[in-house]
Amino acid sequence: MTGRSPSTSSDDRARPDVAVVGAGPIGLAVAWRCAARGLRVVVHDPASGSGASAVAAGMLSPVAEAYFGERQLTALLLASAALWPTFAAELTEATGAELGYRTDGTLMVGLTGDDLAEARRLWAYQQELGLPVTPLRPTELRDHEPALAPRVRGGALAPTDHQVDPRLLVPALRTAARRAGAVLVPQPVRHLSEVDARVTVVAAGCGAAALTGLPVRPVKGQILRLRAPGGVAPGFRHVIRGYADGEPVYLVPRADGEVVLGATVEERSDTTVTAGAVQRLLRAGVDLLPELAEYDLVEAVAGLRPGTPDNAPILGPLPGRPDVLAATGHHRHGIVLTPVTADLIAGLVTTGVPDPLLAPFRPDRFDSDAPASVGAAGSGAPAGADRPDSTMEEDRWS
Amino acid sequence: MTGRSPSTSSDDRARPDVAVVGAGPIGLAVAWRCAARGLRVVVHDPASGSGASAVAAGMLSPVAEAYFGERQLTALLLASAALWPTFAAELTEATGAELGYRTDGTLMVGLTGDDLAEARRLWAYQQELGLPVTPLRPTELRDHEPALAPRVRGGALAPTDHQVDPRLLVPALRTAARRAGAVLVPQPVRHLSEVDARVTVVAAGCGAAALTGLPVRPVKGQILRLRAPGGVAPGFRHVIRGYADGEPVYLVPRADGEVVLGATVEERSDTTVTAGAVQRLLRAGVDLLPELAEYDLVEAVAGLRPGTPDNAPILGPLPGRPDVLAATGHHRHGIVLTPVTADLIAGLVTTGVPDPLLAPFRPDRFDSDAPASVGAAGSGAPAGADRPDSTMEEDRWS
Numbered sequence: 152m153t154g155r156s157p158s159t160s161s162d163d164r165a166r167p168d169v170a171v172v173g174a175g176p177i178g179l180a181v182a183w184r185c186a187a188r189g190l191r192v193v194v195h196d197p198a199s200g201s202g203a204s205a206v207a208a209g210m211l212s213p214v215a216e217a218y219f220g221e222r223q224l225t226a227l228l229l230a231s232a233a234l235w236p237t238f239a240a241e242l243t244e245a246t247g248a249e250l251g252y253r254t255d256g257t258l259m260v261g262l263t264g265d266d267l268a269e270a271r272r273l274w275a276y277q278q279e280l281g282l283p284v285t286p287l288r289p290t291e292l293r294d295h296e297p298a299l300a301p302r303v304r305g306g307a308l309a310p311t312d313h314q315v316d317p318r319l320l321v322p323a324l325r326t327a328a329r330r331a332g333a334v335l336v337p338q339p340v341r342h343l344s345e346v347d348a349r350v351t352v353v354a355a356g357c358g359a360a361a362l363t364g365l366p367v368r369p370v371k372g373q374i375l376r377l378r379a380p381g382g383v384a385p386g387f388r389h390v391i392r393g394y395a396d397g398e399p400v401y402l403v404p405r406a407d408g409e410v411v412l413g414a415t416v417e418e419r420s421d422t423t424v425t426a427g428a429v430q431r432l433l434r435a436g437v438d439l440l441p442e443l444a445e446y447d448l449v450e451a452v453a454g455l456r457p458g459t460p461d462n463a464p465i466l467g468p469l470p471g472r473p474d475v476l477a478a479t480g481h482h483r484h485g486i487v488l489t490p491v492t493a494d495l496i497a498g499l500v501t502t503g504v505p506d507p508l509l510a511p512f513r514p515d516r517f518d519s520d521a522p523a524s525v526g527a528a529g530s531g532a533p534a535g536a537d538r539p540d541s542t543m544e545e546d547r548w549s
Numbered sequence: 550m551t552g553r554s555p556s557t558s559s560d561d562r563a564r565p566d567v568a569v570v571g572a573g574p575i576g577l578a579v580a581w582r583c584a585a586r587g588l589r590v591v592v593h594d595p596a597s598g599s600g601a602s603a604v605a606a607g608m609l610s611p612v613a614e615a616y617f618g619e620r621q622l623t624a625l626l627l628a629s630a631a632l633w634p635t636f637a638a639e640l641t642e643a644t645g646a647e648l649g650y651r652t653d654g655t656l657m658v659g660l661t662g663d664d665l666a667e668a669r670r671l672w673a674y675q676q677e678l679g680l681p682v683t684p685l686r687p688t689e690l691r692d693h694e695p696a697l698a699p700r701v702r703g704g705a706l707a708p709t710d711h712q713v714d715p716r717l718l719v720p721a722l723r724t725a726a727r728r729a730g731a732v733l734v735p736q737p738v739r740h741l742s743e744v745d746a747r748v749t750v751v752a753a754g755c756g757a758a759a760l761t762g763l764p765v766r767p768v769k770g771q772i773l774r775l776r777a778p779g780g781v782a783p784g785f786r787h788v789i790r791g792y793a794d795g796e797p798v799y800l801v802p803r804a805d806g807e808v809v810l811g812a813t814v815e816e817r818s819d820t821t822v823t824a825g826a827v828q829r830l831l832r833a834g835v836d837l838l839p840e841l842a843e844y845d846l847v848e849a850v851a852g853l854r855p856g857t858p859d860n861a862p863i864l865g866p867l868p869g870r871p872d873v874l875a876a877t878g879h880h881r882h883g884i885v886l887t888p889v890t891a892d893l894i895a896g897l898v899t900t901g902v903p904d905p906l907l908a909p910f911r912p913d914r915f916d917s918d919a920p921a922s923v924g925a926a927g928s929g930a931p932a933g934a935d936r937p938d939s940t941m942e943e944d945r946w947s
Binding site for chain 2: 375377380423426427433434436437445446447448
């Protein structure tokens, strides 16, 4: 199908326009956006929301997560973060659900002199990209968050980096997708041949590897959930990210008293919670924010992020399978990338024409004869602008 | 009742000889021992084994727990530990249950020079009491446990300090008590007047305070359970106790791979698990035994020990209530003190004559006009030997 209207011919009536494999935030948002455009959508997942999103912190941090060598990914993160306010408003309007969307901004900090030196290198890079990063003097840092440990050496503010609660987001997306007409089938898909639809969207996270052969691998993350004692809100309101004696760590405060403290990044595929990881996370968290020592530890859990060779998502048609679109490999960025992924994939399904933003994230970029990978292709230009239109043409399918 | 045989008169047929309030290890062992002597026993507890025993590590450590100023308590701990092998054998014989009883001994260690100095003061005291404590040279320490961190400065062996698994013990005691004829009633007792029996034994842990007015207070303990990866036994076989940068900590290895890592001692009555306590326990544990960092963290939990003003249990008739016997206040020693408590209380119920061992632990010791408390009364003599027989006489009831 290419840019076709919702099917109405009689022999097509039972066949969905779109089958989505995976009912995490990505799959559900794709389903919602497609169904809202009048397409018939079926979503397959035996356990919606049980993947990486159940563990994710929900930071919307394109600025704080702008790392060296990932310019095109950064451009996509920025594009998606820019969509978030409208996306959240529409989702709340469609469902009435509260999403825990907060715009208090992100404080980036360094505990020791070494940590601060490391952090400053990154902030300089982020400022070079023109991103809103404001270094703070120590007194300014305490003005922003008095609860920070006195020994925290320095920090910077990323005021546009926001947060959402993934455990509120996913149920809201389920409701929105259903209300728009999508059908959720709580069955697993073990092979793409089991799915019958004009277009299949594989949004199965780590499960995409077995279904498509794409180089998606599990990247284990251990994460803690604390709770402020006495049922009050945490004693800080910014997302706090930083280095504590070399340990990268983040703290995400929720209005209900929860604090998410994460996360390890491990090349492992188990989901056990280990003593050493919990100890390191707690130590780093308490060093940055001493009041955390008195917080309840309510959850320690591990999840598997869908990682890719260049840390960027895989978006678009499988090589040789124009009817199968990948929307996976979002690694640590699944929540922030949900709106842009949904819009790009829904647009592709509807029009058959890939948005230029998709170009750096094509599934075929890992083939040996394909153009260079995302990381290596970075030239400083906005994502999608550094490849000729002729390449775009090849992405069309019909 | 005084030294009476099991009741057989017709009007007494429905009335139990003994009502036990509390079906933790103490209450169940008392019930088992009383029922085995032919007494009619009813045990009241809405949630058997849900108190301190569910959290306890199960160390049987009269030597390692012989602290300054607690000589009479130490004598009782030693007496009970000496009963444990037979008690465990009888319990296994009566039920077929495995109890995780292990005789590998306890290693006491100090991480830093300061920790070792602190530990050595205690070992010297324990040796002064004639207890089996063998200081080890560093090479000997590694011979005993090669998994200890290289920076552990020194240690000593307490070969007679054993361990049992409280989570196996309590179900076994329930079975034994039932098989001996005791009836377990899963109902709470809110006031002693609700209980109808010739003798009531209050073995309600922290709940004893409300039932009896005795000065039993909750002492919070947070404890972790780790598990060796791969389903194998932990890489060490001794119970390891020690100080790690001033933090007292113990590690109890089980054959099934579990390691119990504990414990905080907090004057609090909540059962929340706090980030700071978990961090301190893990840090201390990993510092002593680095391989723990790779272990799964499977449980973090808090319990309430029944503490008393002098850290010793309260055993015997309430003042003015010869028909009500306390068997509570076991604080950190409930598991090791189970056999001796059961035998002493069952003996008292049957004969009406208190064993001299009970003397220092009388409930009336906290009354202002009663003899000095256990801690202060310590003279170095074995427990129970420092009070005149005339005092014993007063303990009889009829």
